[in-house]
Amino acid sequence: MEPAIPSFSMNDALLFVSTVAQGSFTAAAERHGITASGVSRAITRLERAVGVRLLVRTTRRLRLTEEGELFFDHCRDGIGLMAEGAELAGETSASLRGQLSIGVVSVLGTHLVVPLLPNLLAQHPQLSIRLVRMGSVTDFYERHVDCALLPGNQMDATLAGRELRPGRMVVVATPEYVERFGRPMHPDDVHRHRCITLIQADGQDAPWQFGAPPGESTPIGAVRVRGAVRTDELEQVMAAAIAGLGIAQVPHLPLQRTIDAGTLVVLLEDYEPAGVPIWIVYPARRTAPRRVRAFVDFMLAPPSRPLYFPGALPAAALPAPARPAASQASRG
Structure with missing residues (x-):
């Protein structure tokens, strides 16, 4: 049985998700190279197509309606799966390409990740790296990273991860x-x-x-x-x-x-106390993008591990708090 074809424009849905994630029409417009009024018209068309109000617009902020929040969650997941499918379909080369966004707390970025990047980029010269400073796992959704290295058990139900041996x-x-x-x-x-x-x-x-x-x-x-x-x-x-x-x-x-x-x-x-474990976390999808899988394997591989992290613990998934907000627009 073929899946039902939606009655709305997929491009309008993408602009809706981007507006919620960016927090404003203007920010979404800049991201997609169109005008803010063009974004507003796209969301109006989308609301007419689905038959419900998705966003409450005020002069100061955007707020998702209850229906808008439900629609946003499903659209975001669907867009993510389509992007993931496109990436998996294009994985015909042994070398990685594109951008890998890694979230790090400042100390881990400076002293753990950066020293290892020359080896990673030597293996995958067409890969580019974006390091994003994070304070906690809640930043994972707002900073749009592919994976993150964070101290302690900060995962929630939407994330999977691997644990490095605790640092002293x-x-x-x-x-x-x-x-x-x-x-x-x-x-x-x-x-x-x-x-x-x-x-x-x-x-x-x-x-x-x-x-x-x-x-x-x-x-x-x-x-x-x-x-x-x-x-x-x-x-x-x-x-x-x-x-x-x-x-x-x-x-x-x-x-x-x-x-x-x-x-x-x-x-x-x-x-000396027990060390603080360092986790590599990433979205708990059915299939992680290849660049994420490759980075995780790289960090855990003996030739790449720094001497101060001599080993890694097995894969694990932890129970965690409820999922943090995934957007800058108010959720209610």
Whole structure:
């Protein structure tokens, strides 16, 4: 049985999805090289064809109606599947081509992804890379990325992923700081030191995590610290530690060479916590685009893995919170 042919223009549906995703007629028009009035007329035609109001237009914003939200979800998925089908149909070359958009938090982009790109592009010279800074998995939908590398378990039901071996978290200071102020011997000692802390979204200093004492199995867990130097940027925490402003708990990955060179020393090694896992996540479709599959395989392959991520855990799918909003237009 042949599928029913829709009574509306597929191009009008594409402009509707783009308008919701971009948040305005003007942004969608710029993306598609037409006028804002042309986008508005396309959506009006679409509403007449489907027989319901899809968008409520005001002078300040666009808002999806209940019917519009349902229609948007199905249209977006359908357009994604068609784009995926076109890509799969064109996969006749051994070399990848086109653009791969990778979402990363700043530290992972600088110290994990970028150093590996020369090898990836040497294998696939017709591939281009777009690195997009992300704060959390909710940005996945708004920043239009193909895949993302994120710390921790941030997947939702629409995403699949692979887990890299967790990266180490270490407490560090300069040798000069240790010589002047001494070396903490127990996590409780950090309260007597100048701590460099990362400010969380709630405005509080992020607690430091510590593992089990030697000979014990129960980790100490979270320890609240008061920052003598406080910042909401992890890169600045690391820079402050290198400058000798105090002690800090940071990922080992971006500072490995600095530690190896002796510029920083690792403290409280006996209490090192379990590492934070890094996940490569991508849409949980039936078939991921080949460029995404190739990038995931590349990141997990032994020749490509950095020494500070020596291995990977098996594929997994985690239960997760409800799917975040996929658009900039208000959903109700």
